[in-house]
Amino acid sequence: MFDTGPVVVRPPVPERIKQLKPLVLAREQVVAVADELSALFPAGGLRRGSSIAISAGPGGGSRTLTAGLLANATATGSWAAVVGVPGWNLAAAAEQGVSLERIAIVDRPEPASWATVVAALIGACDVVVAAPPPRVRAALVARVQARARERGSVLMITGGNATASAGLVRQADVHLKIESRTWRGLGVGHGHLRAAQATVEVTGRRQAARPRRFDLWLPGPDGRVGVVSTVADAGRGHDTAAARDAGPRTRRLRSVG
Amino acid sequence: MTAVRTMVVWCLDWPVVAAGCESDDVAAVFVANRVVAASAAARVAGIERGLRRREAQRRCPHLLVFDRDEAREVRIFEEVVRVVERYTPRIEVTRPGQCAFATRGPSRYFGGDHALADLLSEAIADVLAGRTEVRIGVADGPFAAALAARAAQAERTGCAIIEPGSVTDFLHPLPVTALERPELTDVLLRLGLRTLGAFAALPATDVLGRFGVEGREGHRLANGLDALPPDGRIPPPDLDVSIELDPPIERVDQAAFVAKTLAEQLEQQLQHEGVACTRVAIEAETEHGELLVRLWRHEGALSAAAVADRVRWQLDGWLNAAPSARPSGGLIRLALVPDEVIAAAGRQLGFWGGETAADERAARAFARVQGLLGPDAVRVPEWSGGRQLGDEVALVSAAAVDLAERSLRPVAADAGSIGVGVEAPWPGRLPRPAPSLLHASPLLVDVLDAAGDAVHITGRGLASAAPRTLVLADRRRLRVTAWAGPWLVEERWWDADRSRRQARFQIVTDDGGARVVMRESGQWWEVAAYD
Structure with a gap:
């Protein structure tokens, strides 16, 4: 198709930039994710100071995806705090690779003290997973994000089941949206659930602005979250339009950095 | 060089006494679900230190169970210390229930160790009024004296005196x-x-x-x-910290606040000098010029939090004493004097595993959040094992565990061998993957067959018909695209109150969601979802 042209020539450029650049800039420091999942993020991992929104459709999967992203961080000694995500079965998180020695669960605070609690954890924990209370003011979330930016923690905003409101999602640097989820292993009256395959759309601001789609195991047959195979750029009209808009801007930012 | 001749006064089972029990009550005091102290009657019933609460209650069903309250223990122990203070100054409190002092001066004055020990044991027995017994040990050095106190027999007036120079024969x-x-x-x-x-x-x-x-x-x-060798313990002169209190303080909560800042100040000073404090004197001066002094010892080095605790307990003991013994006015000055210091060995943060800077930072933040939301607001997971969903991992308060200590436990690469509880076979457990969302209380749902009737479980443990429709708690109807089950669990059939009989199904619906639903006592419940 005609609008896949620029995409084909782009891949070598970041490689080249990586070779030429001697330093790791502060804004490029990342909390590593599993190698397979690094393709999801423009920075190759959870960029310190950034915020990541995770939302899911009716098929769910946000807890599984969150666990998959936390797995590598907690296993390498980073602490993760989870604020106000009720009912998360940590046995499942452990199957998905999260090291339970490095995770702390904070009860859902009163809406008034939500920001204070999250702000106290930012900086001390490398990753803070927080579900904002319903009808939270966008300005409050922005303040929490600013603190994460300043302290170099990764803020993951998750809404549990598709409650992350549109405003919060727009504020995040990277937005992972689980679009559809297909389960394997369960028949009609036989078998048992073994794995689920899901399509995850990655959008966001700046480098992540161009929407991309990935087929992920949520979770896979081995219990882990992984990539099934990369799907080429979305074919839908408005997505490619966004990609075209974002293209030059992305390139400009890179040349400055 | 031999150690300083020391007398140790030890009141038996002090935590139980502080909890307000008589000596013939069957009672035990617990910390983190383990027995730390038991009354004499409870010990006869087989309650020993370190026993789990459940085991203790099994051995002795009428056991009175108390949580430990160290502030109260100190406050009540202050009565005993005040009696000892009539005979000698500079008493150091090792912990509530046990105090020590050097005997050189007082024994010469009262006519020997035996005479002093007899005097003291009578005076303390008076103030204890039968609540517990007192044991007194005298030996060269506080360690041997404490062991002597434990070895003392009730029939020999509760005193054991190890003659000077024969301490090694005793030890x-x-x-x-x-x-x-x-x-x-x-x-x-x-x-x-x-x-x-x-x-x-x-x-x-x-x-x-x-x-x-x-x-x-x-x-x-x-x-x-x-x-410690004697040369390592000369405190530099300028390590004490003090604070003038204006207006004078009369309430413990105000004093506790001051104690915390003072303890932190002391720790900073000590750190600056590269020393740690093993014995600290807490001094308070009242409006009317009374000077209250008490020494506190700790086996390890005293941290800021430990010092702050001890100051708070001590002030509680002074300010909330019986009216006759209470200071006559508010406190106008509070000072902490590090009485014995040792070179700080420092704590080496781990390079591989062990305690890391990240653990410390996280622990501080959790303490802060606990301050905001309450002590149980921050919880950390621990493996427990079980058949039911949600039994495998238990959440315990982060305040109750040492976060750095936990990290020393082996972390296995695959989920199958993480802990004992997980490895133990639990027949009837749902196969992997585990559902990631557990409902705190199961949601009432309905599972219907093709005819629109509720599916039920037959006497042979089979579904009466294939589930076709799942009606959620919010009355949304979803078409069932795949299902399996029932997996039957029958637990504790011998116990009428706690027996459970349930049939579990995995159900995938047309919206892509997967759930665990369960039929129990004639109802359908949604217990978990694969979020």
């Missing part, structure tokens, strides 16, 4: 575990060194080389010496 037959350094004594026992004498017979240089500073301390104690 050497005792088991090596008397050192109360579990990590060290564990190794010693496995090396075949079962008594203090056997350990003491080793050359000091070899012990230092093999067991480090801790080993050297233990070795010195086993030889009847002070734990």
Whole structure:
């Protein structure tokens, strides 16, 4: 198709930039994710100071995806705090690779003290997973994000089941949206659930602005979250339009950095 | 050089006494679900230190259970200390229930160790009024004196006096575990060194080389010496911290606030000098010029939080004493004087695993959040194991566990071998993957067959018909695209109250969601979802 042209020539450029650049800039420091999942993020991992929104459709999967992203961080000694995500079965998180020695669960605070609690954890924990209370003011979330930016923690905003409101999602640097989820292993009256395959759309601001789609195991047959195979750029009209808009801007930012 | 001749006054089962029990009550005090102290009657019933609460209640169903309250223990122990203070100044409180002082002056004044011990035991027995018994031990050095107090027999008026110079004869037959350094004594026992004498017979240089500073301390104690060589304990003159209180403080909560800042200030000063404090004097001065002083000792070095706790307990003891013994006015000055200091060994943060800077930082943040939301607001997972969903991992308050200690446990790469509970076979558990969302209380749902009737479980443990429709708690109807089950679980059929009989299904619906639903007592429940 005609609008896949620029995409084909782009891949070598970041490689080249990586070779030429001697330093790791502060804004490029990342909390590593599993190698397979690094393709999801423009920075190759959870960029310190950034915020990541995770939302899911009716098929769910946000807890599984969150666990998959936390797995590598907690296993390498980073602490993760989870604020106000009720009912998360940590046995499942452990199957998905999260090291339970490095995770702390904070009860859902009163809406008034939500920001204070999250702000106290930012900086001390490398990753803070927080579900904002319903009808939270966008300005409050922005303040929490600013603190994460300043302290170099990764803020993951998750809404549990598709409650992350549109405003919060727009504020995040990277937005992972689980679009559809297909389960394997369960028949009609036989078998048992073994794995689920899901399509995850990655959008966001700046480098992540161009929407991309990935087929992920949520979770896979081995219990882990992984990539099934990369799907080429979305074919839908408005997505490619966004990609075209974002293209030059992305390139400009890179040349400055 | 031998250690300072010391008298130790030990009141038996102090935590139980502080909880307000008489000596014939069957009671035990628990910390983190383990017995830390039990009354004499409870000990007869088989309650021992370290026993789990459930086991303790099994052995003794009418056991009175108390949580530990150290502030209260100190406040009540203050009565005893005040009695001892009539005979000698500079008493150091080792912990609530036990205090020590050097006997050189008072024994000469009262006519010898025996006379002093008899006087004291009578006076303390008066104030205790039968709530518990008191034991007194005199020996060279506080370690031997404390062991002597424990060895003292009730029939010999509760006093054991080890003559000067014969302390090693007393110590050497005792088991090596008397050192109360579990990590060290564990190794010693496995090396075949079962008594203090056997350990003491080793050359000091070899012990230092093999067991480090801790080993050297233990070795010195086993030889009847002070734990630390005498040259390491001259406090530099300017380490005390004090604060003038204006207006005067009369309430404990105000004082506790001051105590915290003061303790932090002290710790900073000590850190600056590269020393740690093993004994601290807490001094308070009242409006009317009364000076209250009490020494506190700690086996390890006292941290800021530990000092702040002790100051708070002590002030609680002074300010909330009986009206006759209470200071006549508010406190106008509070000072902390590090009385014995040792060179701070420092804490080496781990390079691989162990305690890391990240753990410390996280622990501080959790403490802050606990301050905001309450002590149980921050919880950390622990493996427990179980058949039901949600039994595998238990959440415990982060305040109750040592976050750095946890990290020392082996972390296995695959989920199958993480902990004992997970590895143990739990027949009837749902196969992997585990559902990631557990409902706090199951949601009432409905599972319908093609005819629109509720599916039920037959007597043979089969579904009456294939589920076709799932009606959610919010009355949304979803078409069932795949299902399996029932997996039957029948637990505790012998116990009418706690028996459970349930049939579980996995159901995938047309919206892509997967759920665990369960039929129990004639109803359908959604218990978990694969979020």
